[in-house]
Amino acid sequence: xxxxxxxxxxxxxxVERSEPxxxxxxxxxxxxxxxxxxxxxxxxxxxxxxxxxxxxxCERALTRAHQFQEGTRFDSWMFRIVQTIWIDQLRARDVRxxxxxxxxxxxxxxxxxxxxxARLALSEVRRAIEHLPPDxxxxxxxxxxxxxSYKEAAEVAGVPVGTIMSRLARARTALQxxxxxxxxxxxxxxxxxxx
Amino acid sequence: MQKHSDEALVxxxxxxxxxxxxxxxxxxxxxxxxxxxRLAALAQATELARGAYADIVNEPLPERLIAAxxxxxxTPSQQEAEILVLRPNRAAAQVRLRRWHIGLAAAAGLFGxxxxxxxxxxxxxLLNRANPENEQKLAAATANNIWLDNAAGxxxxxxxxxxxxxxxxxxDKEEVWQKISKDLSQQVRSPNxxxxxxxxRGARLVVVExxxxxxxxxxxxxxxxxxxxxxxxxxxxxxIAPSISKRQDVTLLYWRHAGRAYALVGRGDxxxxxxxxxxxxxxxxxx
Numbered sequence: 001x002x003x004x005x006x007x008x009x010x011x012x013x014x015v016e017r018s019e020p021x022x023x024x025x026x027x028x029x030x031x032x033x034x035x036x037x038x039x040x041x042x043x044x045x046x047x048x049x050x051x052x053x054x055x056x057x058c059e060r061a062l063t064r065a066h067q068f069q070e071g072t073r074f075d076s077w078m079f080r081i082v083q084t085i086w087i088d089q090l091r092a093r094d095v096r097x098x099x100x101x102x103x104x105x106x107x108x109x110x111x112x113x114x115x116x117x118a119r120l121a122l123s124e125v126r127r128a129i130e131h132l133p134p135d136x137x138x139x140x141x142x143x144x145x146x147x148x149s150y151k152e153a154a155e156v157a158g159v160p161v162g163t164i165m166s167r168l169a170r171a172r173t174a175l176q177x178x179x180x181x182x183x184x185x186x187x188x189x190x191x192x193x194x195x
Numbered sequence: 196m197q198k199h200s201d202e203a204l205v206x207x208x209x210x211x212x213x214x215x216x217x218x219x220x221x222x223x224x225x226x227x228x229x230x231x232x233r234l235a236a237l238a239q240a241t242e243l244a245r246g247a248y249a250d251i252v253n254e255p256l257p258e259r260l261i262a263a264x265x266x267x268x269x270t271p272s273q274q275e276a277e278i279l280v281l282r283p284n285r286a287a288a289q290v291r292l293r294r295w296h297i298g299l300a301a302a303a304g305l306f307g308x309x310x311x312x313x314x315x316x317x318x319x320x321l322l323n324r325a326n327p328e329n330e331q332k333l334a335a336a337t338a339n340n341i342w343l344d345n346a347a348g349x350x351x352x353x354x355x356x357x358x359x360x361x362x363x364x365x366x367d368k369e370e371v372w373q374k375i376s377k378d379l380s381q382q383v384r385s386p387n388x389x390x391x392x393x394x395x396r397g398a399r400l401v402v403v404e405x406x407x408x409x410x411x412x413x414x415x416x417x418x419x420x421x422x423x424x425x426x427x428x429x430x431x432x433x434x435i436a437p438s439i440s441k442r443q444d445v446t447l448l449y450w451r452h453a454g455r456a457y458a459l460v461g462r463g464d465x466x467x468x469x470x471x472x473x474x475x476x477x478x479x480x481x482x
Contacts, residue, residue, distance in 0.1 A: 029264040034252035058263035125247035144244045169201040176240035
């Protein structure tokens with residue numbers, strides 16, 4: 001007897017009933033994946049953790065697809081899911097930190113990449129953003145990187161527009177100060193080498 | 196919001212002020228050169244933040260995320276649609292939900308493209324051009340990293356699906372290794388892992404680095420160890436000895452030899468996994 005990789009032997013009805021989910025919904029989800037990954041990367045600071053986060057967000061979105069309101073922004077809805085899961089993870093991680101497990105959890109996630117990437121100045125900006133408090137980081141990613149309006153970001157974050165404004169101002173000020181400080185350190189190191 | 200504040204400047208930069216507020220800020224800028232410098236500094240930080248993440252949207256999407264978006268990572272109980280559960284070791288279980296082509300296009304050209312733009316972004320004295328050697332290392336490390344991410348992701352799918360997981364090639368078919376070898380275009384021999392307390396459950400076809408790969412699934416009666424998977428795929432990367440990586444609580448032992456990449460994935464004791472990896476390397480490596 002021979003068998004095939006693909007679903008040739010499955011009865012048509014079985015395949016139809018096994019179709020995982022609404023195709024149009026999935027297509028929308030796939031279209032927004034690059035931006036979700038970028039948003040998640042900004043939140044977590046790690047490529048592997050970001051993809052885990054996006055995967056979890058996709059799974060949650062599919063189980064709650066009925067909650068999405070047609071006519072509203074799909075990307076904002078997904079950003080909210082990503083953000084919610086991330087906050088849950090942060091809280092869980094805080095609990096685990098007390099048990100001393102955090103070091104093991106982060107061990108080796110993408111250490112080889114990060115070691116090399118550390119040599120690239122591009123990562124300096126990302127690192128500075130990673131040092132921002134979570135609420136500021138989220139706001140900065142939503143507005144500055146993802147281009148949401150203050151009102152849309154406020155809806156995603158579940159806070160008033162005024163809070164978005166103040167978080168953004170604090171985030172950009174802190175970012176600018178961190179980058180300036182890094183630049184100053186580099187300049188003095190270069191000067192020392194030259195001497 | 197105070198008229199003269201960083202908040203006002205940031206909102207001005209973002210185009211979020213109404214006409215009156217914008218007028219106030221512009222008058223303030225006109226009157227005070229220090230505020231103009233402040234605005235320029237904030238604008239610089241904004242542009243750098245935007246540029247730092249610009250390339251991520253151009254990266255190939257990992258196969259596992261496309262699978263997740265299509266609902267293929269959900270366990271049947273999580274899915275809203277009625278699922279026909281098929282037992283893995285029967286002919287009817289050969290229903291193929293996954294498609295070979297998923298992610299093939301998206302993952303093509305994985306090497307070297309992820310951070311291709313990273314070294315070319317030079318901004319306002321804060322970013323330096325990366326040297327090509329670093330970029331090459333970064334690209335290789337990133338590709339390896341994504342390979343392992345996918346292997347770990349497929350492992351999680353197998354664990355989440357539990358007994359309901361569908362296999363493409365059940366273990367009780369004699370032709371299983373011929374089929375795997377044929378579809379991977381490389382001869383793959385059957386590793387015997389029964390001395391390790393593992394029973395071969397079957398193989399699933401997955402996509403890794405944009406190419407077909409086989410995920411071999413092994414069960415054990417020891418619940419603390421749980422299932423193990425071995426992903427075998429083709430690779431153009433140089434050979435490497437078995438190495439360890441982690442993804443949260445999942446351990447990966449991976450190696451490359453003679454154009455093949457292997458990743459043994461599980462949650463068991465590292466020593467136990469290490470022993471299996473060494474045994475697999477011995478059994479599977481082409482002569």
